[in-house]
Amino acid sequence: MLAVDTATPAVTAGVVELLPDSLTLLAQRVTVNAKAHGELLTPHIQACLAEAGRTFAELDAIVCGSGPGPFTGLRVGLATAGALGQALNRPVYPVPTPDALALDALALMLDPASGSSGGHPLLVATDARRREVYWAAYDALGRRVDGPHVERPADLAAKLPSLGVHQAVGEGAQLYADVLGLPVLDVKHPSPVSLVTAASAEVLAQARPAPLTPLYLRRPDAVEPVGRKRVTRA
């Protein structure tokens, strides 16, 4: 399995071996550079395959983070994954990026070394720029119960009591920690293992993938011109 994600400032790629009862990371390349998704993603994929000692032809499926995320970078992952799927004739499974982040957070919470007492309801909030966050809420098992949405941190903060979340992850949660008032776990980018985990049931069932559509959550900025001339209606 190849996993890619470009919905956060990280350029993420990894090769993961997925078996019915196990999941093993073979190689990953993650570079945090919000401006280099277009340059680095394909070289990262090549480097992962080389390190894993595998070829493109050996890939069985591709998993791609579908956002939400700042649009320009987000499209790099989807365009790349879509073309790989077409070139290799393999299915491409989109995964909402916060779902993978939630699984990463859950793994951290369940790690005995973390001193945590197990899973808790969780908020995932990534940076949507323009003083907004993309957010989704998860239960103690890492299942999404609300979202994803795009909202101002203060408006999200007002909803937190009803969401019942105790912790948060993501760069948005970090950036607006004072507004949200939740303890923040250190998970900023989705890992290839979590991306594949989020899609594993579908992949193992050889389900037909959902359409490879990004989660934009915002309309394009565009205004219709006003004050046109009325020459012909004189």
Added chain:
Amino acid sequence: MTDRLILGIESSCDETGVGIVRLGPDGSLELLADEVASSVEEHARFGGVVPEVASRAHLEAMAPTMRRALDKSGVELSDVHSIAVTAGPGLAGALLVGVSAAKAFAAALGKPLYGVNHLAGHVAADTLQHGPLPSRCLALLVSGGHSQLLLIENGLASSITEIGSTVDDAAGEAYDKVARLLDLPYPGGPPIDKLARTGNGCAIAFPRGLTGPRDSKYDFSFSGLKTSVARWVERCEAAGEEVPLADVAASFQEAVADVLTSKALRACRDLRVDTLVISGGVAANSRLSGLAAERCASAGVELRVPSPRLCTDNGAMIAALGAHLVAAGAKPSPLDLSTTPGLPVNVVQIL
């Protein structure tokens, strides 16, 4: 050496294009597929291309357009020899979709990638229809995004020099703005051309920008012309007169065609070049091609204008340019290639 198949991907503005060209052992080019998906209708109500709308449309259209090009040509991706993609100039977000896809195709198929210049692609389109270029020729590129006069020496893979360009609006942009003024739909070229056929191009003497004795000889300016049309129409309305729409359209079109062709032919004369290529979306304009044909004939200059389909943005022109580079033995571009929205025309390939 046998035939080589070159795949071309274009996504610099509002057309998603995939073209496939066969490069023969003798350097001949044959067009096998030219599939285009356009988002022009989504931009119409905004009166111009909205970058985010264009980028979204490219992502949606890339796979189906590729599928159609392969199906139409009967080519398998594994038969492709190399892949060419527009790396600039163009809209940043739009370029990134095509380049990301092209990199993935190149990596997955293990084929060389050529990140190429969109403007040089417009000239290469003509070689699909009219064969190789002479050792020296001039190209006039006119579209919604560009207006340039280029000198091409020893083929597209070796040297392209910009000798003139617009200092403000592109020719197609002027058409769009005047169309809005006359309540005609976007894009403005076709409706103005149609309306102009019923009008008199000599009715109104609109100004010819940058044609004074001290002005730059080969540069263009269309902003003053657009303003002048606006003023003329306003004066007419203020006087309570009916605006002679067809005459305005024809006279505007006459001014554009006059300036473009007179400057192009002046450059042919000054630089002793006997072939002129006109390409880009505005090349399909009937008055521009008509006047160019007249003036080229009397100046003894051979005029080459590709068919309208090849003039507008498409993947075939990018495949054709890729084929020129492959034929010239150019080195492929690296897979960490960057898109360059402001790529100058003299850089034919990004390395």
